[in-house]
Amino acid sequence: MPPESSGRAVIVGASLAGARTAQALRRGGWTGPITMIGAEPHPPYDRPPLSKGILLGRADRAGIALLSAEQCAGLGIELRLGRPAVGLDPVARHVALGDGTRVGYDALVVATGSAPRVLPETVADGPRTGVHVLRTLDDALALRESLSAGARVVVVGGGFIGAEIASSCRALDLDVSIVEADRVLMGRGLGTRLGAAAAVRHSAHGVRVLLGRRVARLHGQDRLTAVELDDGTELPADVAVVGIGSRPATGWLEGAGLTLDDGVVCDETLAAAGVEDVYAVGDVARWRARRYGTTLRTEHWTGAGEQAAAVAATLCGTRTEYDPVPYVWSDQFGAKLQIFGRVRPADEVVVLDGDPESDRFIAVAGGEGRLQGVVALNAVKAAIRLRRSLSEGASWPSVIDDLRS
Ligand SMILES: Cc1cc2nc3c(=O)[nH]c(=O)nc-3n(C[C@H](O)[C@H](O)[C@H](O)COP(=O)(O)OP(=O)(O)OC[C@H]3O[C@@H](n4cnc5c(N)ncnc54)[C@H](O)[C@@H]3O)c2cc1C
Structure with missing residues (x-):
């Protein structure tokens, strides 16, 4: 039995999946208080433009807003920003925040997304100007700032985000290399044959594509000067963008009694296993996908919104299974x-x-x-x-x- 819709709904993660859940709860008739807790200081914004329009200077902060503070107020959604959740007690039914406060819930939705993997310390020993990741608006603005005319860019990782960053850099007429450990570009999404073709296409657009190579070391004292590969090649570089995948942001849930296995493990309705009245949506959710007879976790924009709608429907009284055909898009060249x-x-x-x-x-x-x-x-x-x-x-x-x- 889901909790009464007059209860208190708490959503941890104030981004796409969290915002869409809050909106769908209100649309679906949830009359109780809704609180959305976010680690970032910004109200919910859209991430796909970060590697595209924002880097190219064609989109700005206002243009990528998903849900403003005013809209939240209008919907009766309390926003608590800049305060990460640090723990969960599913028996006492509260979430602990980094500032020491606790927020009680009747229904909890985990929407904490994923966080970028970083290079091991043996490769990148300490901070250096010029080395970036791309997950947040602040990351994107910092990267955009460093992409000045003539900058030499090395993208570490040839997944979708790395490939998009390379494409944006070429549109800015920059010298760009992609270093990918696998033998194919975007192989995880495209498979071997289409991934090989994508590498040819990137090369034709002026990207230096280095496959089957790993980064061995970053050079430069305070500022990046070169990226050394495992075959000894040194690529002179002013900017390196590390796009080697991401991990579901579940650190704050360790020891809380949920089943964590590369994401929050959920049933077909995205209800978290092991606890009551806790659901997961978006990049952090690993759900039982009937279609494939296995569990799946995706990092796709469309899926995050669909999962939010499904969980809100269940919470508002209509048990809804999530069994989609996964879909992802990417804009390149x-x-x-x-x-x-x-x-x-x-x-x-x-x-x-x-x-x-x-x-x-x-x-x-x-x-x-x-x-x-x-x-x-x-x-x-x-x-x-x-x-x-x-x-x-x-x-x-x-x-x-x-x-x-
Ligand atoms: C650069 C980039 C480009 C992309 N392009 C595409 C694309 O072209 N097509 C596509 O389909 N998908 C794309 N995606 C993927 C898509 O944006 C994600 O699937 C989507 O953002 C997932 O939404 P989410 O709300 O689950 O997670 P996120 O958007 O990651 O949001 C999670 C939020 O939770 C917050 N959080 C984390 N831990 C805590 C905590 N302990 N307490 C409180 N808050 C916390 C985070 O700060 C973050 O704001 C892209 C992603 C990126 C980064």
Whole structure:
């Protein structure tokens, strides 16, 4: 039984998933108090523009706001910003904040997202001007400031965010290299064949793509001067951006009785295992995905909003399972890359139209007898059509037969 909708809802994490949960709770008829607690000093803002419009100077702070302090006040949502949650007592039902206060709840929603991984100390020994990560608005503004004309940039990590940063740097006409330990670019999202094509595309746009290499050491006393790779290559650099993935922000939940395993482990309704009336949404949630018969955790903008809607519906009295076709997009070199579903290393990939090394293509991936993923670059309409087959769980042979007939 979910708690009464006149109870007190507390949301920890004041960003996309948290803000969307608060809004959906009010829309769904939650009449009780809602408190949203955020570690950052800013009201909720959108992260995708941080690696795109903000770096390019085409978007600003106001343009990426998700929910202003005034809108929160209008919805009766209490915002407590600049104060991280540091602990949870699910028996006494309160959250402890860094300033020593406690906030009681009837329903708790964990929306603390993820935090960037950093280089080991053997590689980056101490702080140096010029070394950045990109997760927050403050990170993005600091990085933007350092991207002055003529700056030489090394992006460490060739995932989506690294690839977007490289693309933005090229748009600013900067010298940029990507160093990726894997043999393929964006391999986790695109698989081997399409990831290899993406590396060709990045090279064609002027990015130096160094695959199968790791960063061995950062050079420079107080300011970065070069990035040394594990084969001895030294890349002169003024700026390094470390984009080597992120970890779910669950440190504050250690020992609280929740099941933590690369995220807050939840059931199909995003209810946290091991405790009552606690839910997780967004990058921090690992939920039981019926569609795949396994647990999943994604770091996708669309999923965060959908999860917020599902949890709010459950809390407002309509038990709602979350079983989506995962979706992520990425903007690089003026083209929109979209991935519906998933592409795993062993999946068969068939290119239906266009050329993956160019600025337009559409491809499907299949495995275990089913259509598993659709990948499109600048082919939005065709991708939406195939998405239906994906959500219906279409068999791989039937998809291939249809396409050949
Ligand atoms: C640079 C960048 C570009 C992206 N581009 C895309 C894209 O093109 N397409 C796409 O699909 N996705 C993209 N994403 C991913 C997308 O932005 C995330 O999936 C989304 O932000 C997840 O929302 P969230 O609310 O779960 O987590 P977050 O947005 O990470 O928010 C979590 C919030 O919780 C706060 N917090 C953490 N710990 C505590 C604590 N103990 N107490 C209180 N507050 C805490 C954090 O400070 C943060 O404000 C991008 C992400 C980044 C960083």
